[in-house]
Amino acid sequence: MENAGCVTFNDLYVFKEEVDVGRLARFANTIVHELVHHWFGNLVTMKWWNDLWLNESFADFISYFCMSKLQITTKPFPHVWAMANQRKGWGYATDQKITTHPIAGDVPHTDAAESIFDGITYAKGAATLRQLLALVGEDLFSNAMGNYFGTYAWGNATLSDFIGSIDREFIK
Numbered sequence: 001m002e003n004a005g006c007v008t009f010n011d012l013y014v015f016k017e018e019v020d021v022g023r024l025a026r027f028a029n030t031i032v033h034e035l036v037h038h039w040f041g042n043l044v045t046m047k048w049w050n051d052l053w054l055n056e057s058f059a060d061f062i063s064y065f066c067m068s069k070l071q072i073t074t075k076p077f078p079h080v081w082a083m084a085n086q087r088k089g090w091g092y093a094t095d096q097k098i099t100t101h102p103i104a105g106d107v108p109h110t111d112a113a114e115s116i117f118d119g120i121t122y123a124k125g126a127a128t129l130r131q132l133l134a135l136v137g138e139d140l141f142s143n144a145m146g147n148y149f150g151t152y153a154w155g156n157a158t159l160s161d162f163i164g165s166i167d168r169e170f171i172k
Contacts, residue, residue: 025067025077032063043149047156049107052116054162057103057125060087064126065133084126091124103128104159136166144169 013027036059046055064084067077077083094100099115103125107113133141148157148165 021075021078024075025080025083028077029063029067029083032066033059036062036066039149044152044155044157047158049110049113049116050104051157051159051162052107052113053103053121053125054159056117056122057129060122060126061129061133065130084130087123088127089123090119091122091127092119094119095124132166136169140169141166 009027009030013030015023015027019027037055040058040062041055046052061084064080068080070077099118101116101120103120105116107116136144144166147168148162151165152161
């Protein structure tokens with residue numbers, strides 16, 4: 001789904017002057033988001049568009065999670081989770097519109113998939129994954145993701161497969 005050679009950035013990310021840490025953090029977040037797609041999107045691809053949110057929400061969530069773990073001393077990022085919470089507002093706003101839909105919904109055909117690249121699929125889904133991490137803990141979540149990627153590598157998976165990987169960690 002994602003190709004490292006085809007990720008493009010627009011003029012907003014071509015810095016010709018000193019930029020504030022907010023712009024720099026948004027740039028870093030975009031880079032990490034696109035890198036995450038090499039696991040959730042390439043290594044394991046959704047079986048159908050119903051689970052598009054797993055690709056985009058996971059990339060959205062993990063980009064903030066990774067940035068929160070960075071130890072930058074020269075020009076530290078602003079509070080990363082505050083950035084994520086601001087983005088969550090996009091999900092809330094989208095969810096209030098007449099076009100609202102479930103995070104994981106029925107996508108009957110590929111043309112309908114274009115309508116779900118929105119705040120629900122990205123930000124609301126990412127908030128849901130962050131809550132799941134808080135519920136199960138970082139170690140269990142990390143182990144479950146390792147097992148998920150190992151089990152479904154170079155193939156297709158569904159939301160049930162994803163949840164199953166987490167459930168299996170609970171059983172251990």
